[in-house]
Amino acid sequence: MILPEPTLRRLPWYLAHLKLMGDSGAEYVSSTQIAAATNVDASQVAKDLSFIGISGKTRVGYEVKSLAAALEDFLGFTSTHNACIFGVGSLGGALLQDTGLEQYGMKLVAGFDVRKDMIGRRINGIPIYDVADFAKVQREKKINIGILTVPVERAQATADLMTAGGIKAIWNFTPYRIRVAKGIVVQNTSIYAHLAVMFNRLNELNRDAE
């Protein structure tokens, strides 16, 4: 089922809270408690959870561990999705070292770059290939998710190459708005755009204080 994006973004907040509760030994939780902890309206919490086919019991609420397990499974964090990184520069190289991604179901199996001095190396055990070998490596490793961390001027051409080679979903970390064919998933995560939002709010705060 295609869930609304705001729901999909809230579910990991609930999951994080449920895991904390589970660790502290709690057995049951109400939507009101989840709502209070995550700063979301209680009726919204119940609605979000009903999307994934889970409803609480009257009086006791939800069972913490089974709800956490169902959420984790629904969110795709318990399956393994093979992914590769295009552009092993500063951010790409950093992501290759983030073992957190694998805990959430994304296994990085390859990096691709155009720079000769990078090709043939390994970062965190993950081999770096020549971008020209992508189609071959994709077939061997069955990769359907590509992470885009190339310089802006190569973003579109690299996205084209990724989809031509069989990539079904692109996680775009560049600030460039790539265009893809219908049926290809694009998730934009421009961390530098988030920086801009934060700087703006911070400046406004300083101005108010003056």
Place this chain on the structure above:
Amino acid sequence: MILPEPTLRRLPWYLAHLKLMGDSGAEYVSSTQIAAATNVDASQVAKDLSFIGISGKTRVGYEVKSLAAALEDFLGFTSTHNACIFGVGSLGGALLQDTGLEQYGMKLVAGFDVRKDMIGRRINGIPIYDVADFAKVQREKKINIGILTVPVERAQATADLMTAGGIKAIWNFTPYRIRVAKGIVVQNTSIYAHLAVMFNRLNELNRDAE
């Protein structure tokens, strides 16, 4: 001026496109051209740019280089904001190695951790301190932005410690919804929540194809 968040998120897209145009030698650009390249409505582009006090000239449009410079300045990418990272684990350690942040105006000057084997080390030249020394280091280095990459169960306590020590803006990479006093800026960037959105869209696509 406090800009609407959607505008602040679109401005870096325009900037990325303007830089590409500038590199290719273009002198002028119309809002229609920016709109087409970034997949935004042309009237929205003009409105977004008017927020920052820039309007195009009839017929010729905007001057590419001066618009890019104005945007970069407005977004805070040309100033230097000292920041530190709390939780030098996998993601925190990775961010310390991302030199891209500094290009966008964020200079990482310290890392903090509770693990004794991390304290006293340097990552990418940036010193890692004991979290207990935060207040002292904050005074010395005048840090007002803190990046939160601790485990979920320490997120709230660490956020409290950050703000008590003088942090004005928290860039929260954890999936935990931290609570802060009024006047403290929080920017949530839960990259794992973006993963959930991408997995969901991808699964839906596979289901359609079956």
